[in-house]
Amino acid sequence: MDAYYNRIISVFTAGNNSPVTYPNSNLARQLRTVARLIKGGSKTKVFMVTIGGFDTHDTQAIPGTTHIGAHANLLGDVSNSISSFQNDIELLGIGDKVMTVTFSEFGRQVKQNGSTGTDHGNIAPFFVIGKGVQSGIIGAHPSLNVPANANQSSSTAFYYPASERKYDYRQIYGTILQDWLGANNTVIAETKLDSASIGTEGSTKLNLVKTSDNASPDCLTSKLIDCHKFPFDDITCIKIFEANGWSYYGLPGTVDNSYFFAIEHNPVGAGANTTAFATQIKIRKCLCSPNGPKVFSRIDGQDGSFVMGITWTIELTSGTQDGFVNIRFFHNYDLLDDTLTEATKFKNSVSANHISPELWFKTLTPVKIPNDLRPQGLFIPIYPLGPIATGAINGVAYKQWGNQTNIDRNSGGCMIRVTNQNEGNYTKKPATPPFLEGTMRFNQVNNHFEGFDGFEWVILDN
Numbered sequence: 001m002d003a004y005y006n007r008i009i010s011v012f013t014a015g016n017n018s019p020v021t022y023p024n025s026n027l028a029r030q031l032r033t034v035a036r037l038i039k040g041g042s043k044t045k046v047f048m049v050t051i052g053g054f055d056t057h058d059t060q061a062i063p064g065t066t067h068i069g070a071h072a073n074l075l076g077d078v079s080n081s082i083s084s085f086q087n088d089i090e091l092l093g094i095g096d097k098v099m100t101v102t103f104s105e106f107g108r109q110v111k112q113n114g115s116t117g118t119d120h121g122n123i124a125p126f127f128v129i130g131k132g133v134q135s136g137i138i139g140a141h142p143s144l145n146v147p148a149n150a151n152q153s154s155s156t157a158f159y160y161p162a163s164e165r166k167y168d169y170r171q172i173y174g175t176i177l178q179d180w181l182g183a184n185n186t187v188i189a190e191t192k193l194d195s196a197s198i199g200t201e202g203s204t205k206l207n208l209v210k211t212s213d214n215a216s217p218d219c220l221t222s223k224l225i226d227c228h229k230f231p232f233d234d235i236t237c238i239k240i241f242e243a244n245g246w247s248y249y250g251l252p253g254t255v256d257n258s259y260f261f262a263i264e265h266n267p268v269g270a271g272a273n274t275t276a277f278a279t280q281i282k283i284r285k286c287l288c289s290p291n292g293p294k295v296f297s298r299i300d301g302q303d304g305s306f307v308m309g310i311t312w313t314i315e316l317t318s319g320t321q322d323g324f325v326n327i328r329f330f331h332n333y334d335l336l337d338d339t340l341t342e343a344t345k346f347k348n349s350v351s352a353n354h355i356s357p358e359l360w361f362k363t364l365t366p367v368k369i370p371n372d373l374r375p376q377g378l379f380i381p382i383y384p385l386g387p388i389a390t391g392a393i394n395g396v397a398y399k400q401w402g403n404q405t406n407i408d409r410n411s412g413g414c415m416i417r418v419t420n421q422n423e424g425n426y427t428k429k430p431a432t433p434p435f436l437e438g439t440m441r442f443n444q445v446n447n448h449f450e451g452f453d454g455f456e457w458v459i460l461d462n
Contacts, residue, residue: 015040139166182215277319311413
């Protein structure tokens with residue numbers, strides 16, 4: 001105890017704060033002390049400061065208002081105190097060493113109670129602050145349109161359903177523990193913060209820490225979905241307008257620059273569709289920082305698959321399709337550039353022999369990128385979409401494919417493959433069966449990239 005006390009006194013005396021003015025609050029005083037201890041040479045890896053009062057069962061907001069009251073005051077204190085702390089450590093020259101993370105032991109329910117407050121809930125947001133943070137919003141805001149759950153007690157009736165929880169809190173802890181503090185994979189597994197313990201597929205880590213500022217590249221997860229191109233969000237589109245025989249699907253309530261997909265239900269030509277049907281378009285979108293890559297990727301050795309950061313799935317909700325239709329997929333050129341850049345960077349770093357062109361593919365069953373992604377390709381067969389036409393509407397570029405039949409539950413997107421695998425030297429061949437559906441290779445005989453559909457090899461880049 002004496003040794004510990006003397007060490008605290010030593011680093012506190014050696015340290016100092018900058019001229020930054022802190023708020024007059026308990027939280028601010030704690031943070032000011034932490035800044036001085038770090039400046040004084042403390043080697044402590046984790047400091048914890050606390051603020052109480054968030055158990056807002058009543059008077060969370062002043063009656064008749066939505067933004068004034070106890071909750072607003074608490075968040076104001078958190079914001080002002082952390083802002084002063086961040087300014088302080090940056091002026092002290094230690095801002096690149098510190099990351100601030102907020103957490104709570106419980107969240108609040110989705111509906112207020114009868115006392116202008118909210119009762120104990122089951123999900124809550126995290127804030128992560130610092131120069132090493134990959135800024136932006138990860139995940140999506142939970143829906144506030146949550147009905148009462150009749151299977152729960154009155155005290156938990158307005159808990160959020162599990163689908164509204166975007167990430168497990170242990171993913172955040174695991175990311176910071178490894179990417180910021182430098183814990184290796186063994187430590188992550190021992191602390192039950194790996195994917196096997198949490199029960200999630202692929203990498204458990206999130207895109208929180210800037211690659212250039214992390215603890216060590218050796219600590220980044222390998223042979224899994226790249227943690228810097230994760231997570232994703234699912235978007236259910238609706239039909240937002242019709243024009244010249246095309247139905248355009250995108251985000252509700254808007255028109256310009258909000259559409260992802262279009263279908264020409266009744267094109268001209270022999271064999272074209274003649275019956276009416278309705279569809280629902282689902283978009284899976286990679287969530288990354290505005291300046292970072294937006295690519296789903298998975299690599300292993302000298303082989304890797306890189307999928308553009310948006311894929312689509314088409315589902316018929318009514319009617320039937322009796323002939324071919326034409327489809328359009330709207331995309332951002334930056335997404336394609338990011339995909340090619342990441343694939344090229346990987347090819348050069350591992351000295352691989354072959355890199356594919358843009359492989360615009362479709363699947364005959366819904367694909368769930370990144371879970372269906374593997375180094376050899378996808379877990380399910382993929383097929384070429386055929387000749388590509390290009391254009392733009394309201395400045396949004398699209399790729400167009402004609403003569404698409406049986407579109408129900410089809411998925412698609414753009415992939416680039418980097419590989420040393422070829423017809424004469426195929427190292428990933430499993431014993432039984434000879435090849436896995438969705439496996440891709442470069443065929444040195446015909447100089448084409450091919451995909452195995454379960455029966456034969458299909459040329460993908462024709």
